Amino acid sequence: MMSKKCKYAIKALIALGEHYEQGNMFTADISKSQNIPKKFLEQILLELKHAGYLGSKQGYGGGYYLKKHPSEVTVADVYRLFDGNIALVPCVSLLRYEKCDDCEDEATCKVKREFVKIREQTRIVMTNTTIASFLS
Numbered sequence: 390m391m392s393k394k395c396k397y398a399i400k401a402l403i404a405l406g407e408h409y410e411q412g413n414m415f416t417a418d419i420s421k422s423q424n425i426p427k428k429f430l431e432q433i434l435l436e437l438k439h440a441g442y443l444g445s446k447q448g449y450g451g452g453y454y455l456k457k458h459p460s461e462v463t464v465a466d467v468y469r470l471f472d473g474n475i476a477l478v479p480c481v482s483l484l485r486y487e488k489c490d491d492c493e494d495e496a497t498c499k500v501k502r503e504f505v506k507i508r509e510q511t512r513i514v515m516t517n518t519t520i521a522s523f524l525s
Contacts, residue, residue: 391468392472397430398436399467399523401430402467402520406459413452414452416452418452436470442456443455462519463518464518473485475508475515480492480504481504
């Protein structure tokens with residue numbers, strides 16, 4: 390299941406996507422429009438900024454803005470940043486593979502075979518779903 394932090398990050402990116410190239414947004418405005426606790430949102434926005442998705446400006450006209458076009462930020466990107474692997478079991482992870490303790494032979498493992506299919510379909514959908522997808 391997706392964490393609340395990841396869901397809030399996506400909601401914040403949607404709000405920023407709606408204002409893409411229209412100016413910066415204050416944390417308080419994002420918090421209010423998306424019903425996200427302000428203190429929690431501040432942490433999320435900093436993580437998105439450190440990951441290169443957001444920029445910020447202080448002072449007059451300050452706030453946060455998307456550094457990338459909404460069509461360039463995928464749900465897979467955000468999910469991996471906040472929740473880690475898309476794979477449901479470690480032996481099928483593309484980025485953080487781990488052998489399962491209870492598996493005798495990965496080559497013939499029926500569980501692995503099916504979870505590879507699940508991972509692939511999930512990855513495809515998440516990669517093809519961008520912040521822009523939520524804006525139309």
